[in-house]
Amino acid sequence: MPDYQTILVEQRGPVTLITLNRPQALNALNSQVLAELIAALEAFDAEDTQGCAVLTGSEKAFAAGADIKEMQAMGFAEMYGTNHFGGYDRITATRKPIVAAVAGYALGGGCELAMMCDFILAADNAKFGQPEIKLAVSPGMGGSQRLARAVGKAKAMEMCLTGRMMDAEEAERSGLVSRIVPLADLVEEAVRTATTIAGMAPLAVKANKEMVDAAYETTLAQGIRFERRLFHGLFGTEDQKEGMAAFVEKRPGKWTGK
Numbered sequence: 001m002p003d004y005q006t007i008l009v010e011q012r013g014p015v016t017l018i019t020l021n022r023p024q025a026l027n028a029l030n031s032q033v034l035a036e037l038i039a040a041l042e043a044f045d046a047e048d049t050q051g052c053a054v055l056t057g058s059e060k061a062f063a064a065g066a067d068i069k070e071m072q073a074m075g076f077a078e079m080y081g082t083n084h085f086g087g088y089d090r091i092t093a094t095r096k097p098i099v100a101a102v103a104g105y106a107l108g109g110g111c112e113l114a115m116m117c118d119f120i121l122a123a124d125n126a127k128f129g130q131p132e133i134k135l136a137v138s139p140g141m142g143g144s145q146r147l148a149r150a151v152g153k154a155k156a157m158e159m160c161l162t163g164r165m166m167d168a169e170e171a172e173r174s175g176l177v178s179r180i181v182p183l184a185d186l187v188e189e190a191v192r193t194a195t196t197i198a199g200m201a202p203l204a205v206k207a208n209k210e211m212v213d214a215a216y217e218t219t220l221a222q223g224i225r226f227e228r229r230l231f232h233g234l235f236g237t238e239d240q241k242e243g244m245a246a247f248v249e250k251r252p253g254k255w256t257g258k
């Protein structure tokens, strides 16, 4: 395992658990965190023994945003010229699923990072917000777009314009998170959920992720056509034959990933 400074990475069976680890800055996301996160996720995506990742932070903060101290002095030329934080697109390019396990603050870039994952499990103390407006800026890593798609325009607009935080209950009610879990169980429950996903046929996992994601990118008719083509395509896999035979023979399937 490479020697990361700002994240911890461990393999729990088929699940890669990545923990943001800058407690002194409430896991604020700086360039080093981004570089290490991308490296860890690319390694995870390429490792055949790993089927699903969990991304988490601490009990107090998943991540309190992009690192304000790092950005403070930057000007337009540096931001635009280096496409600052454009590298986060590489996180959503991960083909295997990533579950965000969010406890405490998920603010600004932290909320945006959680929303880049495939779904969010929230601890009962989780708080989500896009408070960038209080710094006289705006979301810059997809927050205005993903939050609006997740919770609708009214809540997204209010949160972006006022910086108001949403607690776990409201986040679940609004569709931002899939479920609320007691804080003490959060990481174990996320790893359990990720283990379930990792136990599915790998090509079907990738196809399911890709088609749900397509719902955000296409019209309904295009999305349905895309789903049907992928569904048809899965009938060309060995695992489809095995999965259906296993059902008929009343036994668990054994996947080859082919």
Ligand code: CO8
Residues within 6 Å of the ligand: 024, 025, 026, 028, 029, 064, 065, 066, 067, 068, 069, 084, 085, 086, 105, 107, 108, 109, 110, 131, 132, 135, 138, 139, 140, 141
């Ligand atoms: N960046 C840098 N340091 C931070 C950040 C941050 N986002 N958040 C907290 N810290 C640091 C604090 O400065 C403090 O450090 P120190 O002890 O050296 O003073 C330490 O973490 C602990 O923080 P607090 O003392 O403030 O802890 P509290 O429990 O009192 O408050 C809060 C917790 C409410 C979370 C508070 O820390 C806070 O409001 N943080 C900032 C939240 C915020 O504004 N986030 C948005 C940042 S901007 C952003 O994310 C833009 C994303 C898009 C970028 C795209 C670029 C292209």
